[in-house]
Amino acid sequence: MKHRFSLERYFDRIQNSEDVSELFEHLNASDLTYNEFQLEKACIDAADRWALLDEISGDRQERRE
Amino acid sequence: MNVLLVAGVKGGVGVTTVVAHLATALSYQGKSVVALDLCSANQLGLLLGLPYGEHRGLVTQVAIGEPWYSACFQSKAGVYIVPHGYIEGESSKSKQASSERIYTAINDQLDALVGDDIESIDLPFDSWLIVDFSSAYNLPLDWQKLLCRADLMIMVTNTDAVSYSCLNRTFEDQQAIGTSKMMCLINKYSSSNLLERDIYDSIQHQFSKQLFPVTVHDDKNIGQSLASKQTVFEYAQHSQACRDFGLLGTWLVAGQCENQ
Numbered sequence: 001m002k003h004r005f006s007l008e009r010y011f012d013r014i015q016n017s018e019d020v021s022e023l024f025e026h027l028n029a030s031d032l033t034y035n036e037f038q039l040e041k042a043c044i045d046a047a048d049r050w051a052l053l054d055e056i057s058g059d060r061q062e063r064r065e
Numbered sequence: 066m067n068v069l070l071v072a073g074v075k076g077g078v079g080v081t082t083v084v085a086h087l088a089t090a091l092s093y094q095g096k097s098v099v100a101l102d103l104c105s106a107n108q109l110g111l112l113l114g115l116p117y118g119e120h121r122g123l124v125t126q127v128a129i130g131e132p133w134y135s136a137c138f139q140s141k142a143g144v145y146i147v148p149h150g151y152i153e154g155e156s157s158k159s160k161q162a163s164s165e166r167i168y169t170a171i172n173d174q175l176d177a178l179v180g181d182d183i184e185s186i187d188l189p190f191d192s193w194l195i196v197d198f199s200s201a202y203n204l205p206l207d208w209q210k211l212l213c214r215a216d217l218m219i220m221v222t223n224t225d226a227v228s229y230s231c232l233n234r235t236f237e238d239q240q241a242i243g244t245s246k247m248m249c250l251i252n253k254y255s256s257s258n259l260l261e262r263d264i265y266d267s268i269q270h271q272f273s274k275q276l277f278p279v280t281v282h283d284d285k286n287i288g289q290s291l292a293s294k295q296t297v298f299e300y301a302q303h304s305q306a307c308r309d310f311g312l313l314g315t316w317l318v319a320g321q322c323e324n325q
Contacts, residue, residue: 043263049259050260052230053229060233
C-alpha cells in the first residue's frame with residue numbers, strides 16, 4: 001500500500017521551509033507518494049543545475065499548455 | 066515469432082552491443098533467436114564471433130538474388146546471425162549505387178523479412194527475431210512498415226546530455242507517428258557522476274511508462290569481451306553487464322509468456 005506524502009515527514013529533512021512550501025504547492029505534493037516527490041524534486045534540482053535539462057523541461061511544459 | 070527492433074537515439078549508444086547480448090541471453094534461456102543486422106557498419110557478426118574477414122550477409126545475398134536468410138551463421142551460444150555483409154572490392158561511389166539497388170530489393174522483401182519467410186526457416190513458434198536497426202533511419206527502408214510488424218521497438222539511450230536531447234525528440238516523433246510499441250532502454254549507465262544521475266532521474270520521471278525496468282550499467286568487461294571475440298556471458302559471467310543482460314532477457318521472456 002502506498003504511503004501518501006506527508007509534508008511533516010519531509011519537513012525535518014530540509015532547512016528552508018519557504019522552499020518546501022513553494023515546492024509543495026507547485027507539485028500539489030499531497031497527491032504524490034514520498035518516492036514520487038523525491039523524483040519530482042530531483043528533476044527540478046537537475047533542471048536548476050543544467051541549462052539543457054531546464055530548456056527541455058520548459059519546452060515540454062509549453063507544449064502541454 | 067517475437068520481433069524486436071533495436072535502434073538508438075543517436076549513433077554510439079551501444080545498439081549492436083545490446084542486440085548481440087540480448088540475443089545471447091535469450092539463447093541461453095533456451096529460445097531460438099535470429100539476430101539480423103541492418104546496420105551497414107556490419108559489426109553484429111563480429112560481436113557474435115564471426116571472422117573479421119567474413120563479408121557474406123544480407124546485402125551480398127540480395128545482390129545475387131538469393132533469399133536474405135541464406136547468409137545465416139550460428140554463434141557459439143546458438144544465435145542465428147544474419148550479418149549485414151559487404152560487397153568486396155567496391156569503390157565508395159559504386160557502393161552507394163549498389164546500396165540503393167539493394168535497399169530497393171530489401172524493401173520489396175520487407176514483408177518477408179519479418180513475416181512469412183521467418184515461418185519458412187522452420188523455427189519454433191516462440192522464436193525471437195532481433196533486428197539491429199542502428200543507423201537504419203538513414204536507410205531508404207520503409208521502417209514504418211517494419212514497425213507495424215514488430216512486437217516492440219527498443220530505443221537505446223545513454224545518460225549524457227546529447228542522448229537525452231535526442232531521446233526527447235525521438236519520443237515526440239513517436240507520438241507523431243502514433244506508435245505505442247516503443248520502449249526506452251538505458252545503456253552504459255554510470256552513477257559515478259552527477260550529470261548522469263540527474264539525467265537518469267529525468268528519464269525515469271519523464272518516460273516511466275515506456276522505460277525498461279532493467280538498466281544496463283557501464284561495464285569495462287563489454288569492451289574487453291569484444292576484443293576477446295566473446296560476449297560477456299563467456300568472458301565475464303559474474304560481471305554487472307552479464308547480470309543486466311540476463312535480467313533483460315528474463316523480463317522479455319516473462320512478457321512473452323504473459324501475452325500468450
